[in-house]
Amino acid sequence: MAKLSLEDLKKIKEQTAKNTYLRDGDANVKITVHMGTCGIAAGAREVMNALMEEMAAADRQDIRVVASGCRGMCNSEPNVTVEILDGETTVYQHMDADKMRQVFKRHALLGEVQTDFALAKR
Amino acid sequence: MRELSLHILDIAENGITAGADCIHILVEEARTTDRLIIKITDNGQGMPTEKIKKLTAPFVSSLTTRRVGLGLALLAAAAERCDGRLTVKTGTGTGTEVGATFRYNHIDRAPMGDMASTITTLIIGNPQIDFVYTHIIDGEEFTLDTRELKAEMGNLSLTKPVVIYHLTASIRNSLGKLIAKNGQ
Numbered sequence: 657m658a659k660l661s662l663e664d665l666k667k668i669k670e671q672t673a674k675n676t677y678l679r680d681g682d683a684n685v686k687i688t689v690h691m692g693t694c695g696i697a698a699g700a701r702e703v704m705n706a707l708m709e710e711m712a713a714a715d716r717q718d719i720r721v722v723a724s725g726c727r728g729m730c731n732s733e734p735n736v737t738v739e740i741l742d743g744e745t746t747v748y749q750h751m752d753a754d755k756m757r758q759v760f761k762r763h764a765l766l767g768e769v770q771t772d773f774a775l776a777k778r
Numbered sequence: 779m780r781e782l783s784l785h786i787l788d789i790a791e792n793g794i795t796a797g798a799d800c801i802h803i804l805v806e807e808a809r810t811t812d813r814l815i816i817k818i819t820d821n822g823q824g825m826p827t828e829k830i831k832k833l834t835a836p837f838v839s840s841l842t843t844r845r846v847g848l849g850l851a852l853l854a855a856a857a858e859r860c861d862g863r864l865t866v867k868t869g870t871g872t873g874t875e876v877g878a879t880f881r882y883n884h885i886d887r888a889p890m891g892d893m894a895s896t897i898t899t900l901i902i903g904n905p906q907i908d909f910v911y912t913h914i915i916d917g918e919e920f921t922l923d924t925r926e927l928k929a930e931m932g933n934l935s936l937t938k939p940v941v942i943y944h945l946t947a948s949i950r951n952s953l954g955k956l957i958a959k960n961g962q
Contacts, residue, residue, distance in 0.1 A: 664944075664948045664952075665927070665930050665931070667944070668931075668941055668944040668945065668948070669930075669931060669934060689903070691787070691791055691899075691903060692788075692791070693788050693848045693849040693852065694848075696779070696784050696787055696788045696791075697779050697784065697788075697852075701784065701787060701892075701895055701896065701899050702895075704899045704902065704903070705899070705946075708898075708902060708939050708942050708943065709939075709943065711939035712939035712940045712942070712943045715939075715940075721902060721903070721937075721939075722903060723791070723899070723902070723903020723904060724903075725791065725795055
């Protein structure tokens with residue numbers, strides 16, 4: 657029976673040990689990818705994959721990623737919500753991997769809301 | 779849905795919404811007997827039995843936040859057009875087991891798709907929940923148990939993007955070996 661081998665795990669551990677922090681800082685930015693049936697069918701998983709790649713590259717400890725369910729706006733899926741601590745919350749619509757990369761780099765990292773992709777803010 | 783792995787992601791998210799803390803995902807590809815079985819079991823709150831009959835009707839949801847649901851209906855349709863069927867075992871407080879069968883070589887069967895992404899997407903989005911993923915191809919088995927992974931990783935969180943990145947590659951690699959071993 658094949659398992660995820662211990663060697664694989666050790667490799668992962670070694671590769672990640674160098675940029676590990678013992679205690680996670682508080683999150684200043686929270687990115688929510690909405691993953692209801694509608695979101696998944698529209699491509700939310702690819703959006704999440706792209707986001708993870710960007711997160712790995714940026715190595716920022718203060719950004720938190722979560723998945724949530726359908727928010728009742730299925731026609732604008734995949735939706736992504738970016739919340740800045742003590743700041744605005746922006747909902748993005750019709751996201752794909754490339755738009756996600758742009759939103760991550762410009763909004764999450766630099767604080768520039770990408771109004772072209774935005775659906776609403778509060 | 780374009781891939782069966784997306785259905786799996788969807789049904790697993792249902793289980794999480796139902797308050798499960800551990801979700802078992804089983805995929806069995808038996809190419810010699812032309813069957814494909816998918817089973818997703820959660821230990822959430824389950825659903826009242828009178829709901830089962832209506833479950834695969836489109837636009838039925840057990841949630842109170844909205845009134846429609848399509849996930850199970852889509853999976854049922856996907857299975858039935860491949861000479862398979864959907865089974866749901868549930869009851870209030872007993873968790874839910876969703877099973878779907880397919881004829882493996884049926885022309886309408888959607889491809890399995892990217893299971894590695896499905897599993898890691900579940901892990902990233904739901905760090906507090908455990909997943910046990912078993913994938914069997916012609917009797918050869920691959921398993922991943924996040925409880926074991928968490929124990930092995932110690933204080934290194936599984937949801938760290940770098941860990942997820944390597945985990946995805948590692949699952950993909952292992953599944954690739956399973957397929958290659960049995961010569962497709």
